[in-house]
Amino acid sequence: MQGAVIQRILGQLLMLFSLTLLPPLLVGEYFAESDSLYTFGLAFLSAFITGVVLWLPHRGQRADLRLRDGFLVVVLFWTVLGSFGALPLYFSTAIEISLVDALFESLSGLTTTGATVLTGLDHLPASLLYYRQQLQWLGGMGIIVLAVAILPMLGIGGMQLYRAETPGPVKDNKLTPRITETAKALWYIYLFLTVVCAYAYWIAGMSFFDAVCHSFSTIAIGGFSTHDANMGYFNSRAIEWIAILFMLISGANFGLHFVAWRSRKFSAYWNDTEFRVYAMLLIGVSLLAALILQNAQVFSDGFTLWTKAVFQVVSIGTTTGFTSADFSSWPAALPMLLILLSFVGGCAGSTGGGMKVIRVLLLFKQGMRELRRLVHPNGQFAVKIGKKPVEGRVMEAVWGFLFAYLAIFLGMMLFLVATGLDHVSAYSAVAATLNNLGPGLGEVSQNYASLSEVNKLMLCLGMLLGRLEIFTLLVIFTPFFWRD
């Protein structure tokens, strides 16, 4: 472990992060809020000074990061930034929340989960509202690099597959030169999508402030809103369809966007097996949801019904977590089905959460292979994605991932139930945080304020585990990681 280098990087990250506390401060000044200077100024100084203190003694360190350092940097990135990100929320005089609540809100933002402990959003100062959205946006930015470049390099849960599949991103084992190039290109796409999305929202009738804020949480697959009623506040089908489109785009692999953008070919999308399955799955579940809603006559108007159904399926399926209607009270198994859909989540290399479409697809194909083997004992079957066979090593990693994911899901759910939460709330709260989804069912369908502190901390861990694809975080807790 190269402590000095990691400390230097962490210091730089913190200094960089402290700068992102300035835009909310300016927003506060613009809206002439009384305490934004104090809130964000203090948070800025704390983060900046800590950063300098960490960075200064080791500023000359120039050694390359090794594989193990990579794990640590990634984990520290989310935990440390998550903690410092909680400061403005804690300092703010406009909301009186505990440190745990502030941490929960900040992590929920950075991991683009979108679960909130705040209520009365409509009356909060604009600077704070903007800050929450910005946290998600920054989180999304980090995730893209994490998901497209770093996780494949670390080989987390079979994601090395994805490294071999996509022609664009990094293939070597160093965290430096090429990664910056890849990241830059991806961030341009990210920025471009955000601008287009904000503009579309604005045209469709949002205020400029709302349009920017919501574009942040849409492209980041976050789900934070500036209103308690979330997307339902606007009551506009046009806005909902815009949101659907951009959620779909952001739930797709950014590496794929990169390829399509560079080759100027839309066919890149349809030729990608994962994207095809992702699209078909969402279309299929949307149809089912619309059918169930139609049958139960929840909405009188056909267009509204379709919009609500597709919006909610895409929002939950991509793990965004926007709501335009109270889906937790929808009929039949629909709420349960939607939460289950979030386990599939977005595509690998997207800002979405969940287990990722590609892994679920691989597991499904592996299951089919086992069935075929029963019928043809001498058969030789390959699991293929597109036309390419998948290595056995990747399949093993995906199986391991599935086990870890489910084990952690069940363990956390049991913990929540043990602390007195009802089953549906516990199930959906863990699913919603582990999948980086946001809203759950039952007690947590609107916000997480009513949960106990210990539960919130547990769910914080869930968000981190989900975002870091479990293994990245788990490996830190193994003794052999620290042994040399």
Next chain:
Amino acid sequence: MKIIILGAGQVGGSLALSLASESNDITLVDQNASLLREIQDRVDLQTVQGHASHPSVLERAGANDASMIVALTNSDETNIVACQVAYTLFHTPTKIARVRASDYLNYPDLFVQEAMPVDLLISPELLVSEYVKNLIDHPGALQVLNFADGKVQLVAARVNRDSRFTGKTLADLAREYAAYDFSIVAIYRKREAVAFTDETRVETGDELFFVTAAQQANKVTSALQGVDKPNRRILIAGGGNIGLQLAQILEQNYRVKLIERDPDRARYLSEILDKTIVLRGDAADEDILLEENIENVDIFCALTNDDEANILSAMLAKRLGARKTMSLINRPSYVELVESGMIDIAISPQQVTIGALLAHIRRGDIVAVHSLRKGAAEAIEAVAHGDKKTSKVVGRRIEEIKLPKGTHIGAIVREGTMMISHPDILIQADDHVIMFLSEKDRIHEVERLFQVSATFI
């Protein structure tokens, strides 16, 4: 014609044999001296021992005045380089190379005069797999050969006991099945070609060769054979190049299973093939065949490179209930041995390959040649040129053409449409004439018939 053949392997050897018997000057080049001596003992040809692509070897073989070079060595690269050398140093007009690797074949732009001057690429594996696919597409047919870019087919089928053709004369058949639009060009009875007229009666056990439009071929065959179910389930034994390519061509339209013995190769095949079920095991293992429901298999194709294994596994499959069996057989002497017995169709890779080569070797404008009956007969597609004065066929009715004995015109293709042969049809310039020669020795008479006389310029 002076022809240099590089490589005295199975295809090279049979080609030399086939061409030398037509009074061509053949020079055979190979590195194996004893192989050359053995062939020279049997056939009247010149041999040169040496590396096929070396300029000095080609020079000794007489490349300076050869009109054609056919490179059939085991190595694709040697074949390509030999063509390159022949083109650059000796200006050989026609250069034919056997290229196996499909990767080369996928980039046809490579084989142009400036880069790799090869006039014709021959891939025996591809030819054989297409040949087998034709047979599978036409249940009941013993042989299916394409003419005029696949518009016209020559089909061979046996008259069996249920046949509606039995006991009828050809004139009867022409009347009854006028709508089917086919013409019989050869009848083989007890393996001998029968000279036939309109009054000849068809008997059970006859092997008929008829020419018809491609889309009619199945209808005619099933009328001839009684009803034959279309093929659905195919079991291929042997996942070599031919087995793999056949599975690739078939897997979209048929339910294909493929048995391969080598575990590594089986894994490779399962990664390449999409829908085909790849099985690891021995094709002659009764347990595997039973496990995979051999009794429901429509066609069992034994395509390994081991003749004996092919024959035995095909016989086993037939006994266990496979509806029809095909077997790849390299040794000509085996072919006749097995076709009368347990195996329905024997496929000789040399015959298939040689047909493709012959089209380029024949004089006159001959587009397609298929070698049949162990090379004793030939089906050819020739283009008529010239006018009534200069040509012996153009401007004449079919009944006026003096065809050699045993030769029949099956169909004419004029501007893309097929006309079944009829005595009254007037041949025009640029017509494609599809003929069947039951005696290959008469090929020169046919060639002469289609050559334009010297006055035509």
